Amino acid sequence: MKKALFILSLVIIAALGFTACMHKNMTMQQDIPPFGSESDVAYSQALWKVLEKEKLVGPDQIRALPYEGMEPHGVILEQLSTMVTVKGHTGIVYVKANYMGDGMTRSKVVNYPDQYLVAVTVMFKRENGYDPDNQDWFWVKYKSDGSLFANPKGVMLAGRVAKGMSVGCIACHTDADGGDYLFNNTASHLD
Template identity: 50%
Template sequence: MKTMKMIYFGALLLAVGTVNAAPFGGEADVKYAKDLWTSMVNESLAGKGSIMSVPYTGQHPHGAILDALDGPINIDGKLHRIIIKRNYGGPGVSKSAVANDPEKYLKAVTVMLKRPGYDPDNKDWFWVKYKADGSLDTNPAGMKLAGMIAKGKPKGCISCHTAAPGGDMVYNSD
């Protein structure tokens, strides 16, 4: 009887834990994303005068004109792969307009960061969507877009990127 009760209790705890732990937008994920933005700024991957690649015409849902970077970033002394996609739009947007004045047209910065052990079910990517100023974007439910975003409806980063060829959730691989 005693073991039965313990098993039951354990299962209950597990169930409660699963309900409480949102896959994204929680305190730890938000803090990690804020620190990540600081690291990106420090390495000239975000903010004024940041490194840029050649702008290209994008596809839904990522925006009219895009530019993408794929490389290592130093976080707490370890190198992680980061893929940064900047989304540009607004009146008059074009590839050359963006190349000349990226800050004027920047709408959002979407990031995939490889974090070993973070989400083994989904290739250990940490997903973020920042606004142009580095603050976190939110979904219609008001949840901050940082973490394991998300499976299900409406389509989150993971549910859509699962369809990318090559099995690493990355669409454009170098």
């Protein structure tokens, strides 16, 4: 009888422990925001350094002929794309310079790019499993100096932006033709 009681209490303790653990795990998962976390911000900074080194952003940026854009990106845009390696992972990156200002023209951008650059929006294909629901894209909206834009709640726009929400990078790019989150590789939105 004593032995049975002992085994029963062991089972109860184990069950309680398991429940507590599950609860902690669930809470931890809920606590990790889809974007704007410390590690997202740190990753975006590592990515920016690589983009600078590869001359995709910054004062030595390779220049492409700007094109007329559409909302929500700039009035005039410039896009560069290549493979880059960040923290040992190599993936494709799309870097979009967004230019805005009064009476914008493409020649203004060609002649004074720094004056009109308001944002650099980037998609980087991260390692398998980073965000399997959305093809592992890492989304960032940088200011021209590489610091980050934040949403109205002050959450930095880096990471899985804005996973689970009906507006934002992921929600809109889901509509791109080809189901790859990329608009400009099929360009069916252009004439």
